[in-house]
Amino acid sequence: MHPFTATTADSVSTLGELRLIAAIRRWLGNATPPSPAGIGDDCAVLSPSRHPQVVTVDPVVYGEHFDDSIPPRAVAAKLLKRNLSDLAAMGARPRAAVISLALAPSVSTRWLEQFYRGLAATSRTYRTPIVGGDITRQPSGFTASLTLIGEAAGPRVLTRRGAKLGDAIYVTGTLGGSILGHHHRFTPRLVEGAWLAARPEVRSLMDLSDGLAKDLHALTPDNATPSLLASSIPISAAAHTLAKRDQRSAVEHALSDGEDFELLFTVAARADHAKFEAAWRRKFRTRLTHIGRFTCTPASDALPLATFQGYEHLR
Amino acid sequence: MHPFTATTADSVSTLGELRLIAAIRRWLGNATPPSPAGIGDDCAVLSPSRHPQVVTVDPVVYGEHFDDSIPPRAVAAKLLKRNLSDLAAMGARPRAAVISLALAPSVSTRWLEQFYRGLAATSRTYRTPIVGGDITRQPSGFTASLTLIGEAAGPRVLTRRGAKLGDAIYVTGTLGGSILGHHHRFTPRLVEGAWLAARPEVRSLMDLSDGLAKDLHALTPDNATPSLLASSIPISAAAHTLAKRDQRSAVEHALSDGEDFELLFTVAARADHAKFEAAWRRKFRTRLTHIGRFTCTPASDALPLATFQGYEHLR
Numbered sequence: 156m157h158p159f160t161a162t163t164a165d166s167v168s169t170l171g172e173l174r175l176i177a178a179i180r181r182w183l184g185n186a187t188p189p190s191p192a193g194i195g196d197d198c199a200v201l202s203p204s205r206h207p208q209v210v211t212v213d214p215v216v217y218g219e220h221f222d223d224s225i226p227p228r229a230v231a232a233k234l235l236k237r238n239l240s241d242l243a244a245m246g247a248r249p250r251a252a253v254i255s256l257a258l259a260p261s262v263s264t265r266w267l268e269q270f271y272r273g274l275a276a277t278s279r280t281y282r283t284p285i286v287g288g289d290i291t292r293q294p295s296g297f298t299a300s301l302t303l304i305g306e307a308a309g310p311r312v313l314t315r316r317g318a319k320l321g322d323a324i325y326v327t328g329t330l331g332g333s334i335l336g337h338h339h340r341f342t343p344r345l346v347e348g349a350w351l352a353a354r355p356e357v358r359s360l361m362d363l364s365d366g367l368a369k370d371l372h373a374l375t376p377d378n379a380t381p382s383l384l385a386s387s388i389p390i391s392a393a394a395h396t397l398a399k400r401d402q403r404s405a406v407e408h409a410l411s412d413g414e415d416f417e418l419l420f421t422v423a424a425r426a427d428h429a430k431f432e433a434a435w436r437r438k439f440r441t442r443l444t445h446i447g448r449f450t451c452t453p454a455s456d457a458l459p460l461a462t463f464q465g466y467e468h469l470r
Numbered sequence: 471m472h473p474f475t476a477t478t479a480d481s482v483s484t485l486g487e488l489r490l491i492a493a494i495r496r497w498l499g500n501a502t503p504p505s506p507a508g509i510g511d512d513c514a515v516l517s518p519s520r521h522p523q524v525v526t527v528d529p530v531v532y533g534e535h536f537d538d539s540i541p542p543r544a545v546a547a548k549l550l551k552r553n554l555s556d557l558a559a560m561g562a563r564p565r566a567a568v569i570s571l572a573l574a575p576s577v578s579t580r581w582l583e584q585f586y587r588g589l590a591a592t593s594r595t596y597r598t599p600i601v602g603g604d605i606t607r608q609p610s611g612f613t614a615s616l617t618l619i620g621e622a623a624g625p626r627v628l629t630r631r632g633a634k635l636g637d638a639i640y641v642t643g644t645l646g647g648s649i650l651g652h653h654h655r656f657t658p659r660l661v662e663g664a665w666l667a668a669r670p671e672v673r674s675l676m677d678l679s680d681g682l683a684k685d686l687h688a689l690t691p692d693n694a695t696p697s698l699l700a701s702s703i704p705i706s707a708a709a710h711t712l713a714k715r716d717q718r719s720a721v722e723h724a725l726s727d728g729e730d731f732e733l734l735f736t737v738a739a740r741a742d743h744a745k746f747e748a749a750w751r752r753k754f755r756t757r758l759t760h761i762g763r764f765t766c767t768p769a770s771d772a773l774p775l776a777t778f779q780g781y782e783h784l785r
Contacts, residue, residue: 198524209513
């Protein structure tokens with residue numbers, strides 16, 4: 156479905172600001188609480204917080220993050236979920252989201268309705284009220300940016316810093332080939348992230364958005380290098396499918412493709428890894444893989460990560 | 471100064487993502503705190519809050535909110551200040567901002583540097599750390615969206631609801647003609663807003679962004695109508711200047727022009743208005759004008775507000 160219409164009568168420009176905002180409130184339904192907790196005042200009001208709070212922002216842009224092949228409901232779901240994945244990556248839970256839209260006058264009202272209905276559905280699934288937003292005209296295109304405010308599930312927030320030489324490296328799910336559908340169908344690992352933040356043996360955490368080979372740098376301590384075995388990488392079925400189509404191996408897809416939205420974290424070397432993994436398996440069905448560890452020098456059979464390029468946002 | 475460059479070497483696309491993010495952190499300097507309180511992790515971390523919190527989001531789009539005549543530093547200042555004005559309109563103080571940019575590959579690196587340096591300067595002036603953001607490519611144009619998180623200055627947040635029949639209507643500053651420069655040179659009324667929220671006789675508050683005639687509806691109780699006298703409206707010098715150029719009167723500009731970023735509020739009918747105004751004047755040099763009150767039926771000499779059109783965002 157195409158976001159734009161050639162028929163002025165079907166476009167947001169015909170609707171005008173007041174009627175458009177009224178329509179958005181109708182489309183969002185109970186995904187937006189009554190004012191002043193939701194839309195309708197100069198700001199939305201949130202209650203005080205007990206634990207540390209976190210904030211993140213991520214966009215979806217037509218022609219960059221989605222095209223005509225992605226239904227508008229899925230575009231909206233992706234927008235909210237990619238931000239939820241950032242919250243998961245800190246061990247936080249969602250409190251509220253605000254959304255800022257910049258639209259060409261030719262954006263189709265029908266397309267936009269499906270976008271907001273998809274946003275509302277995802278908002279309800281993940282208990283993330285849409286408390287405010289802004290909608291503005293831009294000369295062309297469709298740009299939506301969502302800011303998400305969360306609160307730590309407990310007293311501790313897990314950051315990218317904290318890994319030490321010797322730490323074991325873990326990843327959730329399977330990697331690669333996200334472009335075949337996972338990039339909008341994924342489940343943000345909120346429950347897993349909150350659980351990890353409560354485990355003292357877990358020292359650092361992030362989510363995978365630009366590919367393991369690129370993202371792992373952010374967790375790597377200054378005096379260490381990641382030693383990963385190719386045989387340990389959990390390769391997705393989609394990565395195998397892509398490998399059959401192009402000149403690149405499935406493991407290369409698993410290391411380089413963007414938008415896995417899985418969690419990458421490290422566990423202290425001295426921890427009882429078998430016990431940690433057993434605790435995970437009692438709690439979750441989500442796949443967990445020990446993919447390697449941080450060493451002084453790379454193991455001779457370690458993957459040459461530097462040769463794999465991750466996703467580059469601005470080219 | 472034009473935001474785009476015809477020379478690829480001077481464009482953000484040449485810089486690439488990692489170098490661009492490094493440059494942005496340099497341009498922001500101490501306006502962004504060290505990670506995890508600032509840029510560099512999956513989310514920025516904020517401390518718990520004691521008072522209610524507020525959140526708002528507003529954009530600036532090239533060709534809509536600014537053009538080549540506005541220096542990039544002023545564009546950034548406007549972006550942050552229009553959000554600060556929304557905080558002022560609740561009686562809240564800024565805690566943190568995140569900024570989301572969608573850029574054509576041809577955006578000039580020099581222009582963007584000035585934009586971020588302007589953002590940093592305004593951030594320092596109003597003690598609003600830039601704690602995070604996102605930068606992404608879009609096919610064309612320049613779209614920046616800023617989300618601002620604030621905390622009520624005291625236990626009470628002032629909303630648009632709360633005015634009653636008989637309430638006196640006040641406005642700060644002078645109105646109209648913002649397009650001549652005020653729209654990016656204005657001072658958000660943060661101190662005034664916080665002070666108003668602490669005064670029990672003040673019942674409702676908002677900021678003026680779409681023109682008094684349009685915005686006043688939001689404060690008007692269901693059973694009342696605003697009775698304003700033309701002679702009471704504080705008309706800006708810029709509104710007079712515009713009136714000399716076009717067919718519209720200065721009062722029409724004062725009522726209809728957008729982007730005044732002044733505060734509009736109501737004071738209970740029974741309050742001692744003289745005492746309230748005297749308290750204001752002891753505290754502030756900002757002009758305060760009693761422009762009318764909410765009545766059952768419009769006074770015979772009241773301004774016919776419905777005949778004035780406010781600023782329409784989506785046409």
